[in-house]
Amino acid sequence: MRAEVLIAGQGLAGTLLAWELEKAGVSFLIRDPGHAGSATAAAAGIINPVTGRRLVKAWRFEELRPLVAETWRELGEALGVRLWREMRVRREFADDVEREAWARKAATGELAPFAGAGDEHGFWIGGAARVDLPAALGAARRRWKAQGRLREDAVDDLGAAAGSYRLVVDCTGAAGGVHAAFDGVPWEFSKGDTLELGVEGLAPDVILNRRIWIAPAEQETAFVGATHEPGVRDARPDPRSRELLTAAARRMLGGRDFTVRAHRAGVRVNLPDKRPVAGLHPTRPRLGVFGALGARGALWAPWLARQWREQLTSGLAFDPEVQSGRFLRS
Numbered sequence: 001m002r003a004e005v006l007i008a009g010q011g012l013a014g015t016l017l018a019w020e021l022e023k024a025g026v027s028f029l030i031r032d033p034g035h036a037g038s039a040t041a042a043a044a045g046i047i048n049p050v051t052g053r054r055l056v057k058a059w060r061f062e063e064l065r066p067l068v069a070e071t072w073r074e075l076g077e078a079l080g081v082r083l084w085r086e087m088r089v090r091r092e093f094a095d096d097v098e099r100e101a102w103a104r105k106a107a108t109g110e111l112a113p114f115a116g117a118g119d120e121h122g123f124w125i126g127g128a129a130r131v132d133l134p135a136a137l138g139a140a141r142r143r144w145k146a147q148g149r150l151r152e153d154a155v156d157d158l159g160a161a162a163g164s165y166r167l168v169v170d171c172t173g174a175a176g177g178v179h180a181a182f183d184g185v186p187w188e189f190s191k192g193d194t195l196e197l198g199v200e201g202l203a204p205d206v207i208l209n210r211r212i213w214i215a216p217a218e219q220e221t222a223f224v225g226a227t228h229e230p231g232v233r234d235a236r237p238d239p240r241s242r243e244l245l246t247a248a249a250r251r252m253l254g255g256r257d258f259t260v261r262a263h264r265a266g267v268r269v270n271l272p273d274k275r276p277v278a279g280l281h282p283t284r285p286r287l288g289v290f291g292a293l294g295a296r297g298a299l300w301a302p303w304l305a306r307q308w309r310e311q312l313t314s315g316l317a318f319d320p321e322v323q324s325g326r327f328l329r330s
């Protein structure tokens with residue numbers, strides 16, 4: 001029997017959408033040729049409540065965090081892997097702009113409840129986390145492939161596929177080739193590189209952040225990243241980025257020895273208002289989109305996937321700030 005929903009792409013968006021549909025008993029088929037060039041494969045899975053040079057609290061962080069933590073924990077249990085780790089961030093000031101932003105915001109309490117103790121060099125951020133994205137994608141892929149719910153090939157034409165399913169959802173990230181149906185959306189792209197290091201003795205729950213972050217991971221590895229190249233859409237690892245990240249890691253790790261085990265790159269997708277998108281096409285109700293997760297896929301994808309599930313099972317409307325209708329007119 002044909003599935004009700006076709007999910008094109010198994011990055012963060014497709015994986016979380018499939019998981020919500022599985023829980024709701026809605027039948028689905030995922031099609032994804034592999035993760036080469038997927039943004040999720042290059043990401044470190046960091047969830048950080050305070051970011052940027054101006055030290056801004058992440059949009060809706062407090063509201064979303066409980067749902068996000070619960071979803072990742074629950075998916076990890078179903079897959080038999082630990083996906084969610086509570087972390088702290090040691091944020092080092094890179095210059096006086098950051099130092100002054102901290103002094104100002106510490107005085108007004110603007111970063112509460114996340115900002116902790118600080119000194120002239122930096123401050124602590126609580127409430128952060130890291131999601132083991134390679135484990136999530138790999139284990140979910142094996143599960144759904146074994147169940148006959150994942151096919152390892154690409155969808156060539158979303159519009160054509162929409163004739164055969166109740167709903168087809170575009171979760172293809174920066175792929176572009178199947179975006180024809182969503183041409184009116186002003187997608188923006190930014191390439192990023194990360195390195196995987198072999199390094200011993202890092203505190204397992206502390207992410208170091210001084211423009212570049214270093215996030216400890218399993219088996220004496222750590223991720224270093226990330227570069228930002230607005231407008232660049234190819235996902236080939238760039239040797240200049242490797243040099244830049246290696247030099248930053250050397251500085252931040254003091255005299256500690258490390259080796260570079262892997263170098264990855266991916267393309268983030270954003271929208272001009274820096275919000276993600278989820279919803280139906282205004283004139284083609286069997287087509288949907290789930291994307292523009294920017295640099296916050298691990299935080300936003302569980303929330304958007306839950307909205308998709310509620311839309312499909314109870315007809316609930318999407319949150320107005322993420323609706324596709326803000327860019328696509330009927």
Ligand SMILES: Cc1cc2nc3c(=O)[nH]c(=O)nc-3n(C[C@H](O)[C@H](O)[C@H](O)COP(=O)(O)OP(=O)(O)OC[C@H]3O[C@@H](n4cnc5c(N)ncnc54)[C@H](O)[C@@H]3O)c2cc1C
Nearest residue numbers: 009011012013039040043045046155173175192293297298
């Ligand atoms: C360097 C870097 C570091 C990052 N670090 C973090 C971080 O620490 N924390 C965080 O939350 N976010 C981070 N991000 C952002 C995060 O990676 C993205 O927001 C998220 O992974 C996007 O997920 P996605 O599912 O939309 O797209 P993708 O992960 O790109 O997945 C798209 C999938 O679609 C498939 N596909 C493409 N074309 C087709 C087709 N025609 N048919 C079927 N399938 C197709 C691809 O194979 C791919 O698997 C980072 C991003 C980059 C680039």
